[in-house]
Amino acid sequence: MKPKYFSAPYLVWMIVFILVPLLMIAYFAFTTDGGAFTIKHVSDVGQYANIFVRSIWLSLIATAICLVVAYPVAFILSRMEKHKQGTMLMIVMLPMWMNFLLRTYAWMTLLGNNGLINHLLGMIGFEPLKMINTSGAVVLGMVYNYLPFMILPLYSVMVKIDNSLFEAASDLGCNSASTLFRVVVPLSMPGITSGITMVFVPAISTFIISRMLGGGSNLLIGDLIEMQFLGNAYNPHLGAAISLVLMVIILVIMTVMNQFDPDDQVLM
């Protein structure tokens, strides 16, 4: 049996559960209820430009924060002794053992107007802050929930960087800053791009975080799509059109991202 046959199960999986649904989305986006061709739904997406911009903006911020927070963590992790790495990785993964909704629910109680944080602030004599139902809370929810997705790819790339490279770099006259930018960053570029993809894509299409932490007063794309399928504005054609536009936007952003990859690797 040739090795390529081993990929057959995944190939079938991909065709049935990824390719066919994608084609169906495209079909729904461009047809009416009766099945006739129309571009009405796709052009209708234009009126939600606000929501698109807001979603992209918030998820970009969340992705940037994730990167800034995760990069040092992943580096420190990768330089630890082998037996400690396992334990630390488990701690990174620990929050993900809990149900996603429960985790977000917990933030609702923490950030609430009468929540734990405001309670503590009140005890030391500060005015309560308005934290929940703001864009900041949505970004916080995204960062909290997707941070492990940034740490793990970064870590798995960095752990392969040999310590001798740093020695070589300092032998050749690099100070620590230039070691970072000339050695570590270029070598970890594949981890950065896949980390960004893994955070940005779920963040831009999330709906439950914005509903629970954002108070539902400012929609994100995910909320809008959910509304078209299960929510109060049943219209699968418009929902499919929005999803299609969203996919195109993500595709463009990812293409731009990949320009930063030294090997011109395609990480979609």
Added chain:
Amino acid sequence: MKMNRKIFSLAAALVMSLGIFSSCSTASDDEEEEDSSAQTLTIEDKSYYTKFKGKGISINVYNWGEYISTGADEGTLDVNGEFEKLTGIKVNYTNYATNEELYAKLKGGGTTYDVIIPSDYMISKMIKEELIQPLNMDNIPNYKYIMDNYRNLAYDPENAYSVPYTWGTVGIIYNAEQIDVPKEEIDWDILWDEKYKDQILMFDNPRDAFAVSELLLGYSLNTENPSELKAAAEKLKEQKDVVQAYVMDEVFDKMAAGEALLAPYYAGDALTILEDNEDLDFVVPKSGTNLFVDAMCIPSSAKQKEAAEMYINFMCEPDIAFANIDYICYSTPHSGAYEMLDDEVKESHVSYPDSQFIADKTTVFVNLSDEANDLMKDLWTEMKSETANKWFVPIFLVVCLLIIAAVLIRRYIKHRKDIF
């Protein structure tokens, strides 16, 4: 209607620990639980239920979350279990969170359901689109228990498609400690009051939210007039400044925890919330409100119509109807179950407002025309998505341009390097 507890059931552990799902009769809870555990079920005509015994039939029942007595709490009756025992028909019981979700599932096909419990306006929409089928009332003798006031309502004028299960009104849950307005004077306009900025919760679905706005403006709750709908949306937009959040299920947690002072909600659920926070009270504004009815229907695609009718009939057995209503706290259209209620509940203005008020001041939703529905949907999305910051789009475009420029410059430099 609308115990949208999809999220709640996922967060079950959390919710259970708060003890939200207890029985609604607060006063004598402990004694009562003992009583009802000793309760034995009386079924008038047992032979009717034996028809399908031993045939290995199963039916799919699709209901709101936490909208039936499950026997999960001690002393309550496991309604589905009793039905299985009595008839030998297996019940596959699943939940949905909104009428719209139910509609999407039926419309999308793929699964078949035998019994569903949509609300009034959704029933008339489904009748119009032939998603539900007429019932054979000969198979539902217990229909006789349904009170006259709840028969032949506007959504199903001949009562051919539905058997009412529960009803209720919409009112305002408020924090009586912190809101210094006499109960009788609270009206819908309090939800627009600047004094309670960021302390107000609002419905997160267009039909109910528009209803509040329409009540305030004095329009009909079933108006299809575009200018009235636009005015109602304008009013909702105005309210956005004082609203803390648009929520459905979260009302339970937020009101119980004192996160907000005011929230319009359904009477049945309000009673459940009131148990968790003594400061809260509930009022149905005198100026009028929406009366909703949830009724049992059989989808056109049902495979076991007769067994489904048997299930509906079983749900109308007085003992079963009482067990359900006692568990979910909504108001019952079933005369037998009503008789069994405590006097305290019967006289409560929240659960059973006087008939004069119902006749004069409440409106039942009917399905709107497609145009009106579409307009309402669009206005709702527009209202919700309006961002205060007009700089979002320009800033975003500039950022995009900068990124592209950076990429281009970088590629150019790299290209130059590669040449040498």
